[in-house]
Amino acid sequence: MSDSTTAEQVWALPGALAGLRPEACGLLTALNEQVWRAADPVLLELVRVRVAQLIGNPAAARARCALAGGGVEAKLAALPDYPYSPLFSSAERDVVSLAEQFVIDVGGTTEDMRAELTGRFGADGARELVTAIYVVEFTQRLQLIAARLLDDVPVTLVASVDASTDGLLNAYQAAVVRGSALDPVTTELVRLRCARTHHCRICQTLRLAGARAAGVDETMTAKVDFYERSDLPERAKVALRVTDAFITRPDLLSDAAAEQARASFGPAELASLALDITKWSTQKIHVALGTDGADRLVTDADGVALFGFDPDGQVTGYRRR
Numbered sequence: 001m002s003d004s005t006t007a008e009q010v011w012a013l014p015g016a017l018a019g020l021r022p023e024a025c026g027l028l029t030a031l032n033e034q035v036w037r038a039a040d041p042v043l044l045e046l047v048r049v050r051v052a053q054l055i056g057n058p059a060a061a062r063a064r065c066a067l068a069g070g071g072v073e074a075k076l077a078a079l080p081d082y083p084y085s086p087l088f089s090s091a092e093r094d095v096v097s098l099a100e101q102f103v104i105d106v107g108g109t110t111e112d113m114r115a116e117l118t119g120r121f122g123a124d125g126a127r128e129l130v131t132a133i134y135v136v137e138f139t140q141r142l143q144l145i146a147a148r149l150l151d152d153v154p155v156t157l158v159a160s161v162d163a164s165t166d167g168l169l170n171a172y173q174a175a176v177v178r179g180s181a182l183d184p185v186t187t188e189l190v191r192l193r194c195a196r197t198h199h200c201r202i203c204q205t206l207r208l209a210g211a212r213a214a215g216v217d218e219t220m221t222a223k224v225d226f227y228e229r230s231d232l233p234e235r236a237k238v239a240l241r242v243t244d245a246f247i248t249r250p251d252l253l254s255d256a257a258a259e260q261a262r263a264s265f266g267p268a269e270l271a272s273l274a275l276d277i278t279k280w281s282t283q284k285i286h287v288a289l290g291t292d293g294a295d296r297l298v299t300d301a302d303g304v305a306l307f308g309f310d311p312d313g314q315v316t317g318y319r320r321r
Helices: 015-020 022-038 041-055 058-062 070-078 090-108 111-150 165-179 184-198 201-205 209-213 218-229 234-247 255-264 267-280 283-289
Strands: 003-005 063-065 206-208 305-309 315-319
Touching: 015 022, 015 111, 015 267, 022 041, 022 111, 022 165, 041 058, 041 063, 041 070, 041 090, 041 111, 058 063, 063 070, 090 111, 090 283, 111 165, 111 234, 111 255, 111 267, 111 283, 165 267, 184 201, 184 206, 184 209, 184 218, 184 234, 184 267, 184 283, 201 206, 201 283, 206 209, 209 305, 218 234, 234 255, 234 267, 255 267
Parallel strands: 003 063, 206 305
Antiparallel strands: 305 315
16 A cells, blocks of 8 residues: 655654754755656656665555656556556656666666667757666665664755756765764775765775875775675674665664664764765766776875865865875
8 A cells, every 4th residue: 555645744854863963964865856746656666666766665655746747656666667568658668777886786786778878868858868867876874874873753844955966966075075083094994885886986996095194904804795794893893784784785784783773873973874875875876877987196106196175165176195
């Protein structure tokens, strides 16, 4: 049975998260509003429900966004058998298939898939669509994890930001960076875990200058791939467990792991951890579009380049160590 839901409720965020980080959460709300205005709401509703099914979010899978209208119900009931159902157009099949690839293994996106996407929607339209898939996916992931870590009910935020999708995404990422309460060591290990899971070439090549100054060398970063068996601090392991659940299956975050996180980090740090993971995962957009190449980076003998952020949360550039 489906549940009728207002558009705003679809992207409502936990109240504790919104209270701790109102600027970032307000911008994410505005970003959701923008992508739903710009996209075909029926197509985006198919993506939203399929994402919910894939990441273990039954409440969102049952919900129905009012913007899509009532005519989409038959198609939603046919998910995940869309490849064989006559209810779906070829464009809908291609977009849902792309969304599945994006959620499950964005690094497996093929050149044929990219060519099909660009041929159907154009280069700008393809970027807008992939960005919308990211927003729909990671808003759900954030809702699930933040509710587990901060124990609060969702609230509907009022957004009044008028900007393009790209502009709002950039503003959101900058606000996440500016407001982060995480220490640089944890931040870098989480960032690299996201980069390696999502197979982002440029993000795997980069290193945060602040983390390097705090002692994060290549010996430490190498442990990210096998952190449970490593001698990394337990606090770092807890953050990486949360990261893994966040970017794979949020429903697999155990009660014990959630309790470990609450014992290891304060509320402001937990809010930052959750938001930071969404910021570092915007790399999935570039991976899906094939624009994550690191060829132009100037790297050192270890094959890495340093970067940082200015006070406004914007990338300051890449440089040698």
